[in-house]
Amino acid sequence: MSVPRFWRRLKNLYNLIGTHCEKCGGYFYPPRNMCPKCRRNGIVNPFKFNGYGEVVTYTIVHTSAKDYSKLTPYILAIIKLDEGPRLTSQVICDHSDIHIGLRVKAAFRKLGEESDKGMIYYGTKFVPI
Amino acid sequence: MNVGIVSYGAYIPRYRIRVDEIAKVWGANANSIIDGLMVFEKSVPDIDEDTITIAVEAARHAINRANIDPEKIGAIYTGSESHPYAVKPSSTVVAEAVGATPNLTVADFEFACKAGTAGIQACMGMVGSGMTELGMAIGSDVSQGAPGDALEYTAAAGGVAYIIGNKNLVANIEATYSYTTDTPDFWRREGMPYPEHGGRFTGEPGYFKHVASAAQGLMDKMNTRPSDYNYAVFHQPNGKFPTRMAKMLGFQNEQIKQGLVVTHLGNTYSGSCMMGLAAILDIAKAGDRIFMTSFGSGAGSDAFSFKVTDRIEEIRNGAPSVEKLLADPVYINYATYARHKGKIKL
Secondary structure, three states: OOHHHHHHHHHHHHHOEEEEEOOOOOEEOOOOOOEOOOEOOOOEEEEEOOOEEEEEEEEEEOOOOHHHOOOOOEEEEEEEEOOOOEEEEEEOOOOOOOOOOOEEEEEEEEEEEOOOOOOEEEEEEEEEO | OOOEEEEEEEEOOOEEEEHHHHHHHHOOOHHHHHHHHOOOEEEEOOOOOOHHHHHHHHHHHHHHHOOOOHHHEEEEEEEOOOOOOOOOOHHHHHHHHOOOOOOOEEEEEOEOEOHHHHHHHHHHHHHHOOOOOEEEEEEEEEOOOOOOOHHHHOEOEEEEEEEEEOOOOOEEEEEEEEEEEEEOOEEOOOOOOOOEEOHHHHHHHHHHHHHHHHHHHHHHHHOOOHHHOOEEEEOOOOOHHHHHHHHHHOOOHHHHHOOOOHHHOOEOHHHHHHHHHHHHHOOOOOOOEEEEEOOEOEEEEEEEEEEEOOOHHHHHHHOOOHHHHHOOOEEOOHHHHHHHOOOOOO
């Protein structure tokens, strides 16, 4: 990930800030500028999710890209936030504890780093409640 | 100057390594080390945790505990001796992650183990002078100990955040006093992964001289005695130093017991005595007086006198207590510890 690309998404990664359509009540993460249902009639504003949700499904990654080698094996899951949207994130817990339906909350963690001399990327992962 | 603590929050990683597990690797006598240090185990950060992530979690707990509006925080100072970047502030990440940006000032502090209390004093000045309504001082560290070095048995991970203000206080800061000299008892040079220290030299001319001078200086300034305080907490690089320090100053074991968290946490460096203070606030009652003295190698000490208000009951359960954060640890072996601490290079 390039530095500008990370910087543009920084607020969304740090605090799960997405968007909410006040017309149809839809919630979006990552944020959408236009409501896919209401289209141009939608009223879309930034929305900070409360950070709670549950595991919809998951996998344990044993063969990872080089950037994630220190973390391997790690749990990658689809989380359904309490407000509705689903997102893909790591879940930090013992591998014997992960299961579909596990209640989780957001935690602030390192997402990765470019190298020993490169930028460190921070953001949201999930831990069991 | 009516300034004090508006809220506080702590964070401790879940992993622990026992002292006997480290001693086993280096062929050392575990019982002798445990007796000497009065430390049984220490916290270890997860692979994706560092000083910044710990500072953010502690800061969020502080904000949530008293339902603080983060936009009212006008200053954030993060004290640490393990900032992830040599150049690039930890505090900007913290400020952004707690929603305090952009209208505030931030800076990183470094003074070995007392950078967090230096942050409290800076916030006191900002709030007391009317420059800002609220300030946040954080002590956070993932401290380093070279493999096999004495520091490896205690160098731990954790962080504490204090929000300083002049309204809705849970504890008034009655006074503060500092004592500082140029005493090179511990250091880490630029680019070096592990600190060096003066061995036994860190004791008498370092820790004991500075903590005793700051503590006594504050009591002389306020005309108070150890018996005037319900609780006392001193910087805890191990269990033995603060216990001996308390005795030398005339405090009783009962006064330091609640704040002595080092035995099952290790030395959280910039968060050390601030973590002990948080453990005391977790159970303190209105009217209780607390005495705290930090120590940072290099060397200096900051002493504080607090008086708890009845608002403590209103906010106490708004964030996890230190006792809860210490509970239910996951114990790891030395190989996993080495991986978590980056001692194995990939």
